[in-house]
Amino acid sequence: MTGMLSMSQAVSEAFKARCIQADINVNLHAVIEEAARTHPDGVAWHFIADGSEITYVQLAAATRSVASGLLELGIQAGDRVAVMLPNRPEFPLAWLSIGRIGAVMVPVNVGYTSREVAYVLADSGATNLITTSDLAERLSGDAETRDLLASIALIVVDEGFSRSVRWGDLASTDEALLPEVSPEALVNIQYTSGTTGFPKGCMLTHDYWLVLSAVTAARLNFEAQNVLVAQPFFYMDPQWLLMMAIRVRGTLFVAEKMSTTRFMEWVRRFRIEFCSFPDLLAKAPARPDDRDHSLRHVVVYGLPKQLHAEMEERFGFVAREGYGMTEVGSAIISPFELEDVVGTGSCGIASPFRELSIRDPDGNALPDGQEGELWVRGRSIMQGYWKRPDANAEVFREGGWFRTGDLFRKDADGLYYITGRIKDMIRRSNENIAAREVEAVSLSMAGVKEAAALGVPDEVRGEEVKIYLVTDTAAGADESFVDGYIRHCRQNLAPFKVPRFIELRSELPKTSSDKVAKHVLRSERPDLRTGAFDRVDNLWR
CATH class of the missing domain: 3.40.50.12780 (ANL, N-terminal domain)
Incomplete structure (x- = not known):
């Protein structure tokens, strides 16, 4: 009947009306403070590994305290603070405390190679890095990050690295220092492969998270x-x-x-x-x-x-x-x-x-x-x-x-x-992998003339990474070259980005503008795994 709403349309209208219940004209810490006021003893989080948890009233107090400590350390609104931690309570507490002073968190994947860490730190212009002593030791000793870390203040959440500030020393009681923070202030530069090229930092505001959480x-x-x-x-x-x-x-x-x-x-x-x-x-x-x-x-x-x-x-x-x-x-x-x-x-x-x-x-x-x-x-x-x-x-x-x-x-x-x-992206186990980045790392290896990365359908992970390589005569096309290529990728890419399937070619199909015709590669055969070395099963398919 004309004028009647379908089920999906009726649900859509009701759902939109329900969203209005949430207060989204504030900032992240205002939401926390309101939770502390109405449900002070409610548990905000529980970390399964060690059983640690925090109530809403404790979370509000902790974010005020750590935020004041960050200010006293010299971190100001707009400064970028990188956080490279596994799942432990300091991560969300750092995020919320950084946002509380109008500074910006730059999360860093703990599985990144030193090359990838250096890229994110340099691109974001991070002034501080919150991490573990083990990661601080590794990054301080690697050539790709050694010089960069010399100009970045380190905050470690555990013992064992001397050239840093201790997380436990951040607490401050001078909450008068805390500034007003606009909902439009940046709170994350969240790196993602996005739709093109190398990882890019998405600029996300307090209001972005308020809308999403509502x-x-x-x-x-x-x-x-x-x-x-x-x-x-x-x-x-x-x-x-x-x-x-x-x-x-x-x-x-x-x-x-x-x-x-x-x-x-x-x-x-x-x-x-x-x-x-x-x-x-x-x-x-x-x-x-x-x-x-x-x-x-x-x-x-x-x-x-x-x-x-x-x-x-x-x-x-x-x-x-x-x-x-x-x-x-x-x-x-x-x-x-x-x-x-x-x-x-x-x-x-x-x-x-x-x-x-x-x-x-x-x-x-x-x-x-x-x-x-x-x-x-x-x-x-x-x-x-x-x-x-x-x-x-x-x-x-x-x-x-x-x-x-x-x-x-x-x-x-x-x-x-x-x-x-449309985008030239590989989606493996919910990870976005930019084909261009895999290709750039491949081309940085001596003997590789051309490279093209594609996603290959996989029942378990959605897609696996396949790389097509054209090598020069000196590089050859034997198993020793493939072994060297895999080592090269492991040194320069996070584990989930390392190609599983490697196919060696004398040439790659091209478009009229001399770009690799990936649509041709995709349509060459029903099973794109055939003709390639499978590094997981250690065999040629």
């Missing part, structure tokens, strides 16, 4: 939840999950690292009600105790649509998809009451505070049902890439539109479906 908390109807996270805090997920948990006055349970064998043990032990559910568990054989848990809602990404209903029935929870990226936060969301997405493969509806448009290559809006690139705009998407006017010009368009580089279609009910990817 949307995700509304998804839980602002009801207190025990939330589990097993990803490292230098990634996005633990950060937004923490702020979401604070919004709902819940507790974030933090694992040291992901373990699919222990995941359900944690879920049962801590009575977890919400989490991002690992794909491997969904695809594992059924067990008699699959429903023995307290999970109510989970998020999944890229779950085969034919498994969706089966998964919900098997585990007894509600599972929903979504779509987002560091640059825009949540763009598409499936509220848990949105039932008509089950089994469709849809990511959901447009997130509150977001306007979406599907465009053709010339930037023209496309009608429902047609495939095109997803463009996003709205409140507090990233301010841009740090010091990258070239990249900003590539992804931003007039009117504040951001080009995602991903292909979508939308149906008449407002449901969105991801159909492909």
Whole structure:
């Protein structure tokens, strides 16, 4: 009947109205202070490895104290402070305390090589680095970072490195020093492979996190939840999950690292009600105790649509998809009451505070049902890439539109479906890997003339990295060269970026503009693993 809303449209309107309940015209520490006022004894986080936890009132006091100590150390609003830590309480406390003085956190992957660390530190202009004594020792001794670290003040969270400030010495009682911080102030330079080239720093404000946490908390109807996270805090997920948990006055349970064998043990032990559910568990054989848990809602990404209903029935929870990226936060969301997405493969509806448009290559809006690139705009998407006017010009368009580089279609009910990817990106186990970076490291090895990296479909990790190499005559094409190439990559790339499949070629197909024709490489054979050396299985396929 004309004028009637479909289920998805009705849910969308109700969900947007629910989001308004959250106070988002403040800053991160105002949200913490309000939680401390209303639920002082509520536990904000619990770290599983050592059992340490902190209440809301303790968290508010700790962020004030550490923030004052950072000011006394000379760190000012706008300064960039790198944080290179595994999952331990100092990481979220550092993030929130840095933001409390208007300074900016630069999270650094602890798995990065010294070359990658040097790039992030130099590019961000970090004045301080918070890390462990072991990492400080390693970086101070490596040629790529030794000179750089000489000009960066180190703060270590444990004992064993003398040339630094101790984390425990940061506390201060002079809270009068704390400045006013605007919601528009930067709080993160979050490095991501983004849509082009080498890692770029996404400039994220307090308001970015306030909007993202409000949307995700509304998804839980602002009801207190025990939330589990097993990803490292230098990634996005633990950060937004923490702020979401604070919004709902819940507790974030933090694992040291992901373990699919222990995941359900944690879920049962801590009575977890919400989490991002690992794909491997969904695809594992059924067990008699699959429903023995307290999970109510989970998020999944890229779950085969034919498994969706089966998964919900098997585990007894509600599972929903979504779509987002560091640059825009949540763009598409499936509220848990949105039932008509089950089994469709849809990511959901447009997130509150977001306007979406599907465009053709010339930037023209496309009608429902047609495939095109997803463009996003709205409140507090990233301010841009740090010091990258070239990249900003590539992804931003007039009117504040951001080009995602991903292909979508939308149906008449407002449901969105991801159909492909424009950007030259490899997605391995939820890690974004820029093909260009892998190619640049490959080309830096003596004897490599040309390199092209592609993603190869993989049932476990989504994609694996394959590299095509053209070598000069002197380099040869034998196993010793391949062994040397793998060593070279391990020295210059994080482990998840090192190519698994290596194919040696005499030449690569080219376009009319003399660029590598990757579409030709992708279509050469049904199984791109064949003809390549598999470094994991140690054989030629």
